[in-house]
Each structure stands twice: as C-alpha cells, then as structure tokens.
Amino acid sequence: MRGGGGAPPASPTAAADGGFGLLERDRRRLRKRLEQAVKRARRAGGGVLASVTVAVGPDVDPSAVVFASRRPGEPWFCTEQPERDRAAVAALGCVVALEARGAGRFEEVAARWRTLAAAALSDGADGRGAGLIATGGFAFAPEGGDSPHWAGFAPSSLHVPEVSLARSGDEVALTVAALVQADDTADGVLAGIDRRLAELRRTALPLLDPDPVGRYVVASGSPPEHYEAAVARAVERIRAGALEKIVLAREVAVHAPAPHDAAAIFAVLREGFPACFCFCAGRGEAAFVAASPELLIRREGMRASTLALAGSTRRSADPSVDDHLGEQLLRSDKDRAEQAIVARRIERALRPHSLWVASAEEPVIVKMANIQHLATPIRAQLARAVGAVRLAGVLHPTPAVGGEPFTVAEPLIPALEGLDRGWYAGPVGWTDTNEDGEFCVALRCALLRGSLARCYAGVGVVRDSDPAAELAETDVKLAALLPVLSG
Secondary structure, X not given: OOOXXXXXXXXXXXXXXXXXXXXXXXXXXXXXXXXXXXXXXXHHOOOEEEEEEEEEOOOOOHHHHHHHOOOOOOOEEEEEEOOOOOEEEEEEOOOEEEEEOOOOHHHHHHHHHHHHHHHOXXXXXXXXXXXXXXXXXXXXXXXXXOOHHHOOOOOEEEEEOOEEEEEEOOEEEEEEEEEEOOOOOHHHHHHHHHHHHHHOEOOOOOOOOOOOOOOOEEEEOOOHHHHHHHXXXXXXXXXXXXXXXXXXXXXXXXXXOOOOOHHHHHHHHHHHOOOOEEEEEEEOOEEEEEEEOOEEEEEEOOEEEEEEEEEEEEOOOOHHHHHHHHHHHHHOHHHHHHHHHHHHHHHHHHHHHEEEEEEOOOOEEEEOOOEEEEEEEEEEEEOOOOOHHXXXXXXXXXXXXXXXXXXXXXXXXXXXXXXXXXXXXXXEEEEEOOOOEEEEEOOOEEEEEOOEEEEEEEEEEOOOOOHHHHHHHHHHHHOOOHHHHOO
C-alpha cells in the first residue's frame, strides 16, 4: 500500500503485544503537517484534517487491533472480505462526524467529505482504504433508524477515524488523524496522537463461549403468519399491475443470557463467510454486524463496479445435490425475472454518469457458506469523477432490497413489514480522499445491544411468489447468523 511518495518501512517501535509508535522521521513529518494545519485553521476559521500513514508489520490484524483498543463508548468500524486478497479496513474513534438525513443525505455527506478532504494535509490514498478515510453507513430510508434500538445510527453517518488500519495481501498500513483547530498547538495534538498509539493493542479476536451458561430465546418480531399475509398482499398489488417487485423483510430477536460479544461474533463471521463483506459498525454500546454477499458500489478512479444480486436457494453438503440446486435456480423463471429487474435498474441508474456500462449476458451462481444466489456483475467507465458516496446514493436502494418501481414500493415496505429497518439493507463501507471507496448492502445482519440481538432478512416478492416459500427463504438467510448468536 502506498501513500503519496510511498509508505515508509514498518515501524520498529511496534510492540509484539500492543502499543505502536512512530519512527522519528514520521513524527517530524506529522508535526510539520500539524503546524501547517494550525496556520490554515487560523486563516480559515475552521478545523483542518492532518494525518500520516505508515506501514506496519504484515502480522498486524486490523480488526483485532480495533476491537482490543476501543475506549468506552467510542465508535469503531471494521470491514473485511478475506477471499479478496485478505482485504480489511478497520477504524477507531472519530475526529469528525458527517451526518445528515432526508432525501439529499448522500449528496450532503459527500459534499462535506469532499471539502474536508480537499483541505486535508495527508498522504495520498491508494484506493484500498489506506490513508485518510471516512467510514460508516446509511439507513435504508431517508429518515430511518428513529426507533430507540437504533440510537446512534443516524440516517447518514460517516466518521473520520482517529486511527485506521488497512490490509491488502501482506501489506498493512496504519493512519493517525486529527482535526486541528485554530487554538490548537502542534505539540499538543501530537502528544494526544502519541497517547492514542500507545493504547493500541495487538491481541487476537476473542472466541465465542463454547459452553454458555443460561438459556437463549429466539423469537420472531411478529408471527410467521403476519409475514405470509404481507407477502400475499404484496402479490395482489403486483398482479393488479401496481408494481413489478417489492422486498419484504422480517425481524427475529435473540435474547441471550449474557451480553452478545461483537468481537467474537465478527471473528466467526469472517472465518465462516470469507467471500462476504463481513463488517461491524459500533456506536456507543450497540454494534451492527453482518456477513453480506452484496456489493453496492466499488469506485476505483474512473471505474465503478457493482453486483446485481437476487434470487436464492439453499446449499447442500452433497456436491451433486448442491450443483443441482444451483442449476434449478438458474432455470427458475421466477428467480430469473426477479434478478433481471435488479440488473436493469442498476444499469439504468449508472448510464447518466458513465461513458459505458457493461454487464454479463447471463447471470451466474454465487455460492456462499449457506446459500447460493443469482448474480450479474456490472462494470462502468465513469464520464466524470463521481465519488463513491454519491454513487452509493445513485444506486440505493436497488430492487434487490427495495422494489420496482421504488416510488410505489417505498410507502408499502414499512406498511407491510411493520418494522424500522434502520441500517438494514442500507449502504455500509468507506471512502478515501480521492473519493474512491467501497460500500456493500447491509444484509445477513444483526443489531446487537446488550443481551438482545435483532436479526434481519428479506426476500423479493414478484407475481409468482408463494408466501410459505418466501417465509422459508428468510429462514435460510437468517441461518447465517442465528446459529452464531443463539449458542
């Protein structure tokens, strides 16, 4: 991973069991930037971001460092896709919070980040999460997450972390950042950064308790019959011509005998679902965890890529049965139609911003640990520099999580579901100072707060949907997390 002139070699002051320190040349580099930032802040009358990025040892586990080094109540963020060259981005603390709500929330957050990034004194970004970044997520709905259990998860919320680590292959980079104000001193800010680095710990992620004491209780947020009735009403609307598709979700709660351990749960997810986007976003005492199969947008310079994902079936331990299930999915008219709706909408949304948009002629089967999906990879060459956050807003919500047309589906979704989705089915990820970045769709997820975990799963309802079959499909999707959460 390389910043502006290339990241320096690993710091020899990183202890084996914890604590990091900057080489003297890196401290001088950072101090100079902090001095410049103080001058800029005094001229401009507002805060200026300053950071430095250094290489650390390949044995550093970014997510483990973040989980082990959290201060009480502070936010944190981790995302990994282990099968993609061990990709990981982990962030700790918050020096700037970028939050907004309403219809223009993506544009507002993107504009604020662009302004901060343009004035920042930092090493260059490398497109893989190394350097100065902003991390976080967006609720499904413009005003989503108002329920008490979603407290701390604003409708749009990106944080510029105090410390971040990024890994690609065997390269790991650490970035420290500060928002420098006019009345700060370079030495004072640098002392705070030194203290923060000294607090970082390199212990391994914890294990789930293999023999928990106490009883777990799993309960649906509403009776299964309620969900089947909602699907039936949606099918009636579709057959009447009101819309083509609508996605309906359900919530299942897991009451544990002790507080859920977000770090241990995250460790299980990244081990069990290496092809997925495994993430954990922590706010206060709550954590939102997921193993999502769906990429919403990846922006690398003028290239954008995404994945139209819809239609699913179970896996089998028998390879021949597993292949047969996948072949049935490929030949399913219902699932092919559902998947085509998603692909068409994504292509249509990207075209106004692109020189060209290309997608595979036929969907392919994507196999996860417990489920397989129909998927169409889609690529675009951007016509102008539209950032990752704005592109996420252009695409969200795809018909894979919303409906088609969405203007009709939007008011029906909460009316039929009867729940606050919060960040479920919203974009979660990161962006850098070049406005490159990566956002997945928050699926196969759970909101952890104390001993209560709220799990979410949804299905796409089309004219041929069967309510009982759709309920069974949500059970397959919930199987990604329920065994981990329920002991």
